[in-house]
Every structure is written in structure tokens, then in C-alpha cells.
Amino acid sequence: MQHDLFDTRAAGPGEPRPLADGAWHLPGFALEGELALLAAVAAISAAAPFRQMDTPGGYRMSVAMSNAGSLGWVSDAHGYRYATIDPLSGQPWPALPECMLQLAQAAAAAAGFAHFQPDACLVNRYAPGSKLALHQDRDERDFSAPIVSVSLGLPAVFLLGGLRRSDPTQKVLLQHGDVVVWGGPARLRYHGVSTLKPGLHPLLGAQRINLTLRRAA
DNA sequence: AAGTACCA
DNA sequence: CCCT
Numbered sequence: 001m002q003h004d005l006f007d008t009r010a011a012g013p014g015e016p017r018p019l020a021d022g023a024w025h026l027p028g029f030a031l032e033g034e035l036a037l038l039a040a041v042a043a044i045s046a047a048a049p050f051r052q053m054d055t056p057g058g059y060r061m062s063v064a065m066s067n068a069g070s071l072g073w074v075s076d077a078h079g080y081r082y083a084t085i086d087p088l089s090g091q092p093w094p095a096l097p098e099c100m101l102q103l104a105q106a107a108a109a110a111a112g113f114a115h116f117q118p119d120a121c122l123v124n125r126y127a128p129g130s131k132l133a134l135h136q137d138r139d140e141r142d143f144s145a146p147i148v149s150v151s152l153g154l155p156a157v158f159l160l161g162g163l164r165r166s167d168p169t170q171k172v173l174l175q176h177g178d179v180v181v182w183g184g185p186a187r188l189r190y191h192g193v194s195t196l197k198p199g200l201h202p203l204l205g206a207q208r209i210n211l212t213l214r215r216a217a
Numbered sequence: 218a219a220g221t222a223c224c225a
Numbered sequence: 226c227c228c229t
Contacts, residue, residue, distance in 0.1 A: 057221050059228035073227095079223055080226060135227035138225095192227075223226080 016110060019160055019172065022146075022186030024111040030150050031177035033099055034203070037152060040097035041123060041209055044068045047094045048086045050125045056080070062130040063193075069096040069120040071216040073139065080139050082120065082216045096121055103179075104148040104213035111181035113146045118213040126156065126196045126208040134161055134169070134192040137214065145215035146183025152176055152211070153204030154196060161190035176201060 014027035030037060050064035053075040067073060071082040072093040086093050100121055108116035124132070137147055149158075151174040158180060161169040167190065174180065182189060193210075200206055 053227095055221090055228045056223075056226060057228045061227070063227085075227075077222090133227060133229090138226085219229100221226090221228095 013177075019170065019180070020182075020186050020189065022184035023160060023182040023189065024180065025172055025174075026107055026110060026179040026181065027175075028177045029107055029110070029179040030103055030152070033103055034152065034177055036097075036099040037103070037150070037211070038203060040068075040099055041152070041211075043097070044094045044123055047091070048072075048089060050123075051088055061132075063132055064125040064127075064130075066123045066125075067093045067121060068100070068123065069093060069118065069216075071120045073120065073122045073216070082139060100150075100211060100213060103150065107148050107150075107179045107181055108146050108183070111146065111183070113181065113183050116145060116148070116215070118145070118148070118215055120214050120216040122212040122214070124210040124212065126154070126193065126210065128154075128196050128198040128206060131195040132193040134159060134165060134190045136188050136190055138188065140214055140216045142215075143187045146181050146187065148213040149180045150211040150213070151178045151180075152209040153201040154199045154206070154208040156196055156208050156210075157194040159192045159194060161192075163188055163190070165190055176203070
């Protein structure tokens with residue numbers, strides 16, 4: 001049976017793979033810095049614990065979220081927005097760790113987006129069963145900066161659609177250390193993550209952590 | 218699919 | 226509206 005789910009990766013980084021005009025899969029791009037990234041995630045979640053946010057429609061997201069940087073993405077009954085203060089702690093979000101900034105800039109450059117200056121990192125924690133429905137990232141002030149997405153822990157199927165929700169999606173298997181970058185003509189493409197399958201990752205156990213770096217302001 | 222309540 |  002033919003399937004369209006690419007499995008890249010041997011042991012290390014692979015060749016950048018174009019997904020669409022302005023969208024790239026960088027297999028293993030974050031592997032070299034994995035330990036620093038994991039330590040940074042631990043520090044972030046100690047200050048700004050993961051929490052499942054509510055949607056304006058009255059549902060609770062299955063993915064647990066935290067943020068680092070001067071702005072953090074939040075959702076509640078009133079809507080989606082970026083906030084300077086973590087509504088859970090009442091404190092500013094933890095600073096964007098240097099290792100995340102460096103990685104995001106290098107990945108953006110590798111995908112053809114120079115001078116990426118992210119000011120926000122949304123940290124998503126997927127437990128088995130968690131998913132993220134198809135959506136666009138449109139709460140940022142300008143769409144000229146790309147989105148850089150870093151996958152850690154359990155593998156997941158990333159769905160990349162088009163500019164309309166009804167456009168067909170391609171499935172991309174994202175493994176620990178993979179990075180996806182989309183910007184330019186792909187910046188507003190719909191995207192999502194299929195339901196996470198159970199499993200145990202050697203470093204992270206039964207979870208997937210996704211870092212999404214963006215310029216919000 | 219439409220509700221939700223916000224907003225481009 | 227990244228939700229069901």
C-alpha cells in the first residue's frame with residue numbers, strides 16, 4: 001500500500017526538504033542542542049507551568065501550553081491574543097532562552113528567512129491523545145516573519161494545508177529534533193497535529209514538546 | 218456544520 | 226478563532 005508519510009532520518013540531521021513554497025522540513029536540525037533545549041523547557045515550565053487553555057467556544061484544548069519571551073499566546077473565553085503577563089502566575093513570561101533564539105534564527109536562515117527576530121515562544125505539550133485542529137497563526141502583528149516549529153519527544157504527524165481550510169493537507173512525520181519553518185507565501189497556511197499516539201521517548205517519556213517561535217509584535 | 222463572540 |  002502506497003502512503004504519503006515521509007520518514008526521513010537516519011541518525012542525524014538530513015537535507016532540508018521543501019514542503020511548499022516558503023515551507024521547509026529540516027530533519028534533525030535541533031538534535032545538536034537537544035539537551036540545552038530540554039533544560040530550557042524545564043526552566044520555563046517551572047516558572048510558567050503548562051496549562052490547558054479554554055477556547056472562546058467554551059472547550060478546553062487537549063494540548064497543554066506555556067510561553068517564553070516578552071509575549072505569550074493565550075486563549076480563554078474572551079478569545080485568542082498575546083499577553084505580556086502569564087494569567088496563571090500573574091508574572092511576566094520567562095525570558096526567551098538564548099538556545100531557542102539561536103536555533104530559531106539558524107533554522108529560519110536555513111529556510112531562506114534572514115534576520116528573524118522572534119519575541120515569543122509558545123511551548124506546547126502533547127500527551128498521548130492530544131491533538132491540534134487545523135488552524136492559521138494569525139494573532140501576530142505582521143506576517144512577514146516566519147514561524148519556526150521545533151519537535152521534541154514522541155513523534156507526531158504534522159498536517160500542512162493551504163490558505164483555505166478546505167485545501168488538501170500533506171502529512172509530515174515529525175520526530176525528535178526536527179524543525180519545520182513556514183513563512184512568506186506559506187505564512188498563513190492552515191496547519192495542525194494529528195492525535196498523538198502512545199509511546200515512550202528515551203529522553204521525554206510519554207510526551208511530545210513542541211516549541212513554536214514567532215514574532216508576535 | 219454551526220455555534221461562539223470577537224474583529225479585520 | 227487553534228474547539229466539538
